[in-house]
Amino acid sequence: MTAGALLVENATKVFPGVKALDRVSMALNSGEIHALLGENGAGKSTLIKIVTGVYRPDEGEVRIMGKAVSFSSPRDAFAAGIGVVHQERNLIPRYSVAENIMIERLPTKRGLIDRGEMNRQASHWLAALDLAIAPEIPVNRLSVAQMQLVEIARALSQQSRILLLDEPTASITRNEIEVLFGLLRRLKDDGVAILFVTHKLEEVFALCDRVTILRDGRNACDGVPIADIDKRQVVAHMVGRDDALSDIGNRRANLGEVKLELKGVSTALGHRGIDLQVRKGEVVGLYGLVGAGRSELAKAVIGAEKITGGQILVDGRPAVIRNVRDALQRWRIGYVSEDRKQEGLILAHSVAKNTGITIWHRLGGILKLFTDKQERKAIGPFIQKLDVRTPSLDQDVGNLSGGNQQKVSVAKWLAAESEILIVDEPTVGIDIRTKGYLHRLIWDLAEQGVAVVLITSDLAEMVLLADRVVVMRDFRVIGDLPNTYNYEQMSRQIMGRIHEAKLDEEHEGGASAFQGA
């Protein structure tokens, strides 16, 4: 290991009312992968923003290769050789994949953009990530996971000596994570300094060399070699006590009648012959790789996408679900979106309004007139039940931390008294404690008789929570496996199914819609 590529010394950042960072230090060396951990609100994002020139520290300094630097904008950080994959999506939707990757240095020929060269260079980095998407596709046609990989490709293409990755694996699946990790290890061997922010501890132990942990804006530890620390200690550092990683326990599934049934459903998006049964009190997992059509299926069930064939039955009765309003009000189906910022929440509106939106139609009698007070009374219990940490119900949701935002986007469907709840990637980008809450909540809901469909790309989470795992690939259901709660075994079975289906398909010469190149 060589000396400090990026050094943060005693950085302090104060926002009105909060000390986001309090004398935090971190030393990132060339040729290492360094984990930065902490719960939501611990100050990780603030630290990253200081290093990348979004914020200026009130005190303390940042050194790059030994030289003190003072960035006044993200461009300065970029110029100093820092590549970043931010937690938030930073792609320009209408631009092509190649344009997004190459945007900082578009190749030109006679003053005009050389599209051929641009696509060629972009393809190189897509290939490095094993990503089979055509560089000409506009970014808004990609799935969330593909977008995340494109962002990683962009950061890689800058060939920075310092690479910051803020939760790069939040919404990508295992295979893609493997590819990414392989690549990061190669970069490390080339001497790149890599800072890796994640909520997934397994990844830290699988990939990282040292770990810095923040808690409440302070260093809980600073650059401890991974060999000298175990999972329990890491968690203890993060939450300040060591019992937070409590086992979720066992669940005795108490299954009732079939609540939701899909019979040969096909959709305008390309689903064909989807059969699915979910009983009262059951947690059915939907697993699949990127582009398998899981979220899209969920949206079709709640009436947000068109169903072109087959039948949906609720309580054994055929259900015609024309729009989300029908799903919510008549059939009591709720959908917690994977994309809470765009689809799940109205960030500029208050906690109260975001939670109340699903129950407004029940308030205020015939005239549908009601006061804020009535709204609070109706939603208050759910906000409390989920332990949403907000200064008040009037706070804009956009000002809450990620974990609390996610709790609000779940709370509104609890308030709606959903009898069927589809939960899509519920714990992406969520800290351990909140994750634990949400896991327990999913089981509690099932125990209360709710039929739960769980969509997650985190196989460990799937194996932990689901009673049954339905495997999807290319908008079809290709397997239905009872959960043995044995991770290795389930992982082998599920991946086996997906692989078999892939081979079958290649055998038939069928090409999937999502793998153009």
Added chain:
Amino acid sequence: MLEALSSSQRLKTRFELLPVLVRAANVAGLAIVILLLVTIVASLAPGFLSPFNLFTLTRNLAIDTVIGFSMMVVLATGGMNLAIGSIGVCAIMATGYLLEVLGLPIVVSIAGGLAVAAILGWLNGILIVRTGIHSFVITLATASLYFGAMLILTKAEAFRELPAAFNALGKARFGPYSALLTVTFAVGAALLVLFKYSLVGRQILAAGANPVAAKLSGTPVERVIVVAHVLSGLCAGIAGVMVAARLAAALPSVGQDWLLPSFLAPLLGGTLLSGGLVSVVGTLLGAVLVTVLQNGLVLLKVGSFWIQFFLGLTLLVAVGLDRWRSVYVQRAGLKR
């Protein structure tokens, strides 16, 4: 387990000062600017506080505020309505026709005019949600379409023989003030109830702030956008009928200069162009500012060219200040 350990302490239901202050700063700032302006104008132009001037001023205010409301309702959805003036003049001519040619009672005629306005607003809404084309384009087109249709039907002839009782509405006083203000206050109160206490109003704001999230939460986004356009048309119609009463005639030339005031009042008042946030009181104050400014400049015998100039400047300064304030708030890290 889920039993919140100390959530009751954390979840204070007290109201929070900062956002309230930030929001109030806008309205309070506007009120201060208005007071300053009134003081200046009143001291420079002694005629300002005369009963005659107060009457004219409040009559113009009554009308401009409702024009502002008409735009505000659509701004709430994140869209805009460039056809407000055309809808207004259609309502005027319809009312004039019903009064003069058909000789219908005043109440029925006004209702007829408002119905026409509501239908034209509804048509705007339907076109927007069915085609998915931005409201800017649709209402730019319908503004011309409605105006043209009105000219074809009326052959651009005014109705000048309106019943005296109708014309009296424009002259009605309430102390030194125009009685038309009561209509404006009634519309304002209704809108306040709509956006603060009603299902539809909240749904309009939700759809305006984030249509995708609103839709996925069961809000009938398309329907509430249509409702907003109907209300916008209705407000335009109300403003139109007030103008007809003021002029004691239904003139086909009215409405073509409504565009600027329709945007000025809500934008000065803090309504967001991007949707999801409206301020009824702010729109009223915005209209007060514009009306007082206009009136003051007239009294000070500043040429009407300059009035146009100053109105444009006011809008730029107001939105510029607002932009600066929000950037400042963000920089200071008030919003993390």
